[in-house]
Amino acid sequence: MSSSIPSLHALVSHYCSPSPLRFLPNLDRLRSPVADEARENPDIPTLFRRFWKVAAPYWSSEDKTQARLRLDQEQFTKQLLYYLGAFAGGIPVFVLRDYSKDTLSLRWRSWMTSYYMRRYFKNQTFYKIQSQSIIDNPDQRIVDDLSSFTSTALGFALTFFNAAIDLISFSNILYGIYPPLFIVLLVYSIGGTAISVYLGKDLVNLNFMQEKKEADFRYGLVRIRENAESIAFYAGEENEMQLLLRRFSRAFENLSKLLISSRNLDFFTSGYRYLIQILPAAVVAPMYFSGKIEFGVINQSVSAFNHILTDFSLIVYQFQAISAFSAVIDRLGEFDDLLDGTHSSDLLEPENSLEIDFLNRNIGDPSFDQSNGSIPLDERHRLLEIKNMTLQTPRTGRTLIANLNLEINNKDHLLVMGPSGSGKTSLLRALAGLWRSGSGNITFFTRDNGQSQLPVSPDTPPPGLLNEAEENERIENLRPYMVLGTLREQLLYPTWSEDSPATLQSTPSSDILPSSMQLENLQDTSGDLKRPTDDDLLRVLQDVRLGDIVSRFKGLDTTYDWSCVLSLGEQQRLAFARLLLSRPRLILLDESTSALDEPNEAHLYRHIEAAGITYVSIGHRRTLFNFHSKVLYISKSESVDPSYRNWTIEPINQTSDYGQAKASS
Template sequence: MSLLISLSALLPCVQWQVAAGRTTSRNCDVEQKRSSASPSFRRRGRVGVDRRFLERKWKSFGRGLVPVSWKRFSKIHGNAQDLQISAETSELKSRASPRNVSLKSLPEGRDGLDDQCTPDFEPPSEKQRVGSDFDTLVRRFWKVALPYWVSEDKTEARWRLATVLALTLATTGISVGFNFLGRDFYNALSSKDQEQFLKQLLYYLGAFIGGIPVFVFRDYSRDTLALRWRAWITQDFMERYFENRTFYNIQSQSLIDNPDQRIVDDLSAFTATSLVFALAIFNAVIDLISFSGILYGIYPPLFGVLIVYSIGGTALSVALGKGLVGLNFMQEKREADFRYGLVRVRENAESIAFYAGEGSEINLLLERFNESFSNFSQLLIASRNLDFFTSAYRYLIQLLPAAVVAPLYFAGKIEFGVINQSFSAFNHILSDFSIIVYQFQSISSFSAVVDRLGEFSEILDQQNTLSRPVTYLGSASEAAEPDELESSSDLRPRISVRDIRESVNAQDERSRKLPLLKLENLTLKTPQYASTLVEDLSVTVYEGEHLLIMGASGSGKTSLLRATAGLWAAGNGTVTRYLRPMKSESDEKNAEGHAGNGAALSSVDISQEIFFLPQRPYMVLGTLRQQILYPIWSERGFASPFISKPYDAPASVASSDIQPLNLKPQPGDEELIDVLERVSLGQLMNSCDGLDANVEWASVLSLGEQQRLAFARLLISRPRLALLDESTSALDEENEMMLYSEIRKSGITYVSVGHRSTLLQFHTNLLEISKVKDGARNWRFGPIPRRSGFEILSSSV
């Protein structure tokens, strides 16, 4: 039966060229093109919208398509002469999408990221891109569709599918029954046999009563199967999306556009449409078998004419409608880009209001809407042209059965009811043979969905095969060399990240100073390896020694923290992270169950060891309690009918006697309230109605309050090592001193990035980074003297 489902992908795969593929343009590319474009693209004074440009665009696609009131628009957004945009700029429009934000969305002057927007190659324009061919579409369909039918839910899925097929067979049988009922009904009517007429009428009513539930339950069973399939495949894609921080790599490397839309909209359309098309094909095959004999028995030449007509119509519809595939593909992207632009306005409403950037925002949004509008207008034109053919194809043929069969009736060779029977059988077979003609627009849309999901799945698989931090159980001296641990398809050198978990008894732990982080011969490159940020850095952070990283903006400070967290691979060298030592055989057994040599460790376990605080904290969707517990503890779990283990459980955990490494019990409400008081946020208990308050925290809390809430997370989690990236930048010196004092009292070792000289008093060592000159080392490391009037080390190394 899985072969039947795959046939729904074969329909659209008629050697079409999809006029769009994965784009890799960057925002900076768009800006560069605009700056070098015709002078007709220029801004004068405040930002508005060129009325003549918009009216020209609207009118060029026909009247009545977009009901825009220009007077109302001008009243809201001001004079339209403030911005002139020529039609030439339609070629320069940004192909930007959510992925284009990437690292460029970080604050200005952050760690030499200009190279992020300078790819090693010039990406081809969308018009030049070649879409997926027949073989690629079939392969991508199978890649997306097959896993569910061989998953742990396969038994339930196959039983449900069998039920749908059985009901489909029943509906075909009912249709055949109606075909014969119709013949006898009209025979009784033409012969004026009232008794037989009433009898056939009762048969009709009984057939309706018995047949309607079958049709309804067939559709219901099909839709519930599609829903169950969607639930499983959505969870599968989401786990792969979050595995190995693939979501971060997709965003930072601009690999594909709109992954959110692919997970939400495309997966939903894929599961529902796959089943609809598969059952349509199955039903067509059964119909052909059932009604071909009926029609052939009535008049064989009519059956032959029907076959020739349907084959010719299918070939013409494919030729006339091949452009719909590419247009549907691009419409998916245009709509998602426009929707994402509106989401960004909602998320950054305060910043836009402070900038008074309403005019600029509406102009940028209308650019994106205009791209969607233009593409959809072309789609309507292509659909209109195809509709001319399909309408003629559908209705002209209706005269054929009567024209062919009527002479037989006039000659007395057949009864009147046979004419109705031939009409019914003829239309059934015509629909079966003409499934491509009648469903061409749906098929073209489905082809775009298959292409987008297949591309997404390939990107997920590719990213999850790249090297990632590995855990070695044992002494650091016995750990394998970095090259033995990593595996990557990228031939360029990459930074190796290792996690070492040693076996140390309590006495050894007290007698020696334990390392937490070691950077060995670490060289940081910009993402495209065009320039060097940090050259040959070697530093070790020991427990209880706090490191401050300082340097000019763009020198690589934050990139160094990203490399430590395993988020920055461009460069070479080794990052070794020493995890909490094992103090007993049971701990060692437990650790081996989670991550043996060369295995990846759970993200929850890593969060307990190393905790990162960015300059702008992430506010989760949820209650105040969830804000504090994030990311180690989850207030709400979920029960999945498909996956037997939570996401963070490594695949190697199969034995019930292996306990999670997360041995910390979830803090109670008293501890949560106490930690809020420690970071001077106790007032939230009253102003926000307690720990169960659920509001838009990113909007309700100021940046300073968000930073203090992030410190509350840190204090409640109590990791061994904290990485602080200008985490007190929005706080005054009094609050800064209070927070650093709290984490010091908690016994947390921390590495801070900052510019303020006031940070020196909270740290033991200083790492100062300057710009790279002539390939020489650009860093200096040393202890911070404890004396008044201490001056920062010279920035010239």
């Protein structure tokens, strides 16, 4: 017992020791409270400095060195090499994967653009869509929707593929740890997907309408650019701004609804994502406490659970992107159905339509009628024949011309006159194949190629007849069309494709564009017609009194917005220059000299007549009688009698009323 009790000598030595350290606790208790209150809180730099002062000594001590030496240096080096190898091999794989995806998307888009554009221009579908207003913004569908479709489709394909691989890999892990947890996760994801579809059911239509309204707003801005001069003359800036703001407000209102629907879906998606995060740990933890699994299995189950949740919930997490993609698919599908002829409107093709045929005809064939005109029979060559044609408007079916019979022979120039709205321009549309509403037959007689040809459909002319049919007829209207390109392209359009050195240098190489889009594969519609030289182009510009245009715009290969930099009269003269270069056998002129003075009008008509071109003109000027051999006068049709005839054809000679008007002019 005495061994457990300190000796008296030890106690005395402890408390009577002269060392001052044993009195420090007592001294601390005797400190003034005022000193504690006056103490300032250390600032952040001071805390960092003190932390380093306290912690640093260990890291320069021998004990730290020994701990470092005890690590497995060989294993560390091996793991480091594994990481560096995976890093070096992974970067090229990921970069090349993304590059391959983007390249494939670009080539897919290029092919689809060519595919849709060929169908868009086939059989004048682009004109029918525009004139009948069947669908909105086909240009936006070709440009934006095709680009979005290809890139998004490939992105989703890779995402679903990665999700499938990930699901297969981690499902086995989670199912092996605790099968009921896997079943719960499957049911949870299916229910979440169903709720997401229900909550986001309006997103597809809202995205569809947003595409339309944004495209409408952009189209309004394009029209401002194209009609800037007319708007400026009218001083219509305020009205145009109001119209544009009205279109923008529609897009804004629709986008507001879209954002509200997206917000509501985000509430559910966020709750769905985080509500179940605690489930795997809560389910597996009791198994750890009972000793059935190790602690690492908990982390393993949580990781596998989150991977599978992401894979199963792909539709939930990507629903907004999927709904936007669905709108793109809907717009492209509607466009595709229209091009295939399976759309509900089916381009509003009439039940009864005009038949247009192309027929080969020998120049020496004597079977000509002598019903109209004053040109001797031996100088004639039949170009056009109309039999029992009744022309109606495509949408309303209103009759414009009833039971028209007409023949046009070589040098048999026809002037079409009548009050506004009587159907003069509609007649030219029918002759050009743009309008088919009505009944009757229109036959074009093409040049003889030594073979006998039966009448064929204009949609599919036989080989050898297509270029002749195109060469046989040409139409020019009040405002000529100016293409996007050089002055040379304006003159060569549409008979020859432009292949100037400047264009060839800017043409993408064949290893970039797919074969369907390479420019060398584009067909030239000139047939055997010799391509004009630069001297030919300069001479024809002189013939139409536009000789100064080359010096004004510094050559034939400069590019401008020609519809803006040229006056309407200059554009009309440029259109006549095209005719003198291509020399079609028959042309349709819809007030094509309305912006010219009478001397220039006479000059151009004499040139095309001297070139051997037969023309059908629409106009109101009395001076036009001087350049035509007969006149077709169309009055407004007000009778419902199918046998009623609202037109007359008379020769223009010295004894006729038109001849007297010709003499007076």
